[in-house]
Amino acid sequence: MSKSADLLRRRFRPRSIAALTALALTGGALAAVNLTTPTSAAAEPGDVVVNENFSSGTLPAGWRAIDGEWKVENGRLRGTATSGTKKITFGRHLTDFRFEATVRFEAVNEATRWTSLGLDVPADGRTPWWIATMRSGTTAANGLEFAQLTTANAWNVTNTGSAPYPAGTGRDIKVAIEVHGNQARWFFDGRQLLRTTSLTRSADGGQALIVNGSTVSFDDVRVTELPPNGYLRPAGSPVTVIAHRGASSAAPENTLVSQEVARRAGADWIENDVQPSRDGVPFVLHDGTVDRTTEGTGPIRNLTAAQLKALDAGSWFAPQYAGQRLPTLAEQLADLRTRGGNLLLEIKGAHSRDEVATIVEVIRAEQMTSRVFIQSFEIDALRHSYALAPELPIGLLRGSLDADPVALAKELHLTAYNPAAGALLGKPGIVTDLHAAGVAVMAWTVNSAAQWQQLERIGTDGIITDRPAELAGWNAALMQGAAAEPAVSIASPVDGAKLDRAQQPVLAVTRTAVDTLTVTLDGAPVEPGKPLDLTGLAAGTHTVKAEGTGPAGTVSATATFTVTVTRAGLAHLVLGSGAEAPTLQVLTAHLAGGRYAELAAHAERQAGRTLDRTVAATIAADARALAAN
Structure with missing residues (x-):
């Protein structure tokens, strides 16, 4: 061109x-x-x-x-x-x-x-x-x-x-x-x-x-x-690594040290939860109470900011984390602003409009509107967020898939739809539907490499995980493999194969580090994974060629196979010829009696009349070849 x-x-x-x-x-x-x-x-x-x-x-x-x-x-x-x-x-x-x-x-x-x-x-x-x-x-x-x-x-x-x-x-x-x-x-x-x-x-x-x-x-x-929604994963990109409550498998969750560990591990985003204290200060905490992750007791909404700041939020995880404190949302955002990173912020539980407004005020005060993504299971919280701060992207968390996620995403102005991984893998086609609507998909909470692979293959944009270092390393290995030297080989039909017309080998091509694959049979394009129809090929040698192009170059492979003339192959041709009943009876009678010359002559006489001309020519050629042996 x-x-x-x-x-x-x-x-x-x-x-x-x-x-x-x-x-x-x-x-x-x-x-x-x-x-x-x-x-x-x-x-x-x-x-x-x-x-x-x-x-x-x-x-x-x-x-x-x-x-x-x-x-x-x-x-x-x-x-x-x-x-x-x-x-x-x-x-x-x-x-x-x-x-x-x-x-x-x-x-x-x-x-x-x-x-x-x-x-x-x-x-x-x-x-x-x-x-x-x-x-x-x-x-x-x-x-x-x-x-x-x-x-x-x-x-x-x-x-x-x-x-x-x-x-x-x-x-x-x-x-x-x-x-x-x-x-x-x-x-x-x-x-x-x-x-x-x-x-x-x-x-x-x-x-x-x-x-x-x-x-x-x-x-x-x-x-x-480009569209301002930059959360859809481009071709050639790995899944986005989202650290669940920070690096929660390696440090006490929802703390600044967990955030730092996740950042150093290569996480693209930190996922944390926000809830208000009794006096209305947004704090980073997952549970409705402080019992599990601190030495304190009681619901977070019953405790003042001063009481929450006095609690040890690290000793429960390991002795070396003694003295870690529950961060306020403002403290977490300030840390991200000065040291790098983005926040996927879950509004945890039901929040009033005023409580969401306070969260938005903190985000704006910390100059972090371009680096915070709001998500929640609570639809009302998302409605409040969109009304108060339409510049903030929002995502809907779901344990199971909605009947029509695309329609719901449109209604709520969603930037992302974030379901549980199991639910998403049960209906993977929804990723394509959401992408077509311009909506990203982030799955939670996934700590298995096998599931990472499944989610990556169906096009998931981001994965929320307790193991951000491992996912980042898995991504790096995937990208390195994707950029390896390209290779293609033809697994079927194998080079040198001899086939009769009754066989239908599936065209199989294996490839490594190849983005674009072109396969031809005798120079004409064919589709891998489909059976080869040998009834329309001339007897003799044919060539399959595969050419693949990857980031590191272009490679090709060829395989030749021979279509041989056999009695079984001729029978397959005759029975599948589509001939009218009287002609089919004559052809099969000649075939059963081994009268190949007569069969060839009858096929030629009926060509274009009761039998397709091309099929008739192939039947006649194969019958004459058998007659000559």
């Missing part, structure tokens, strides 16, 4: 393709963040804001080369920085967007040199700005980075990671970054390898391409506006 044709195809693709691309439940950074919500440009979800393949031969209009050498050459934008960091700016400010490009290192001073996609860079290149960086030596521990260049001209590197294979030089890498406010995901050849929640957003920064100590070429640069 030509570049111009491809450009037209991509410009006019359905906007719904982009509408389900983003899931921005990210975490793990320890830097302070600016939580001011910038105003988005006048674009709508699915709008392509930048789409450039450099076929014009010149720098696109509005692209501003700040420094370095930038030129269009051989249909690609080429940037050179013999030393230092050089950039070209373009685009406009967006809050929720996907920024993608095909990137190739042409030459590097050394393997540590890098290139970046600028995520929030002023048009004149002034600091501060945020970038997503890729070194040519991408397999290094810091081969991929999210970083900020501060106003002091110092680097603040918030997140690092590595790729499963090196970018090197001369190799095209498909890079994509999905941004939702202060959160972003890093995709390397279609696989998510890094997340951040630490972006500091400006009011007007756009996009940029940046090179450092290298010459890099770029093609197919595309920026697409």
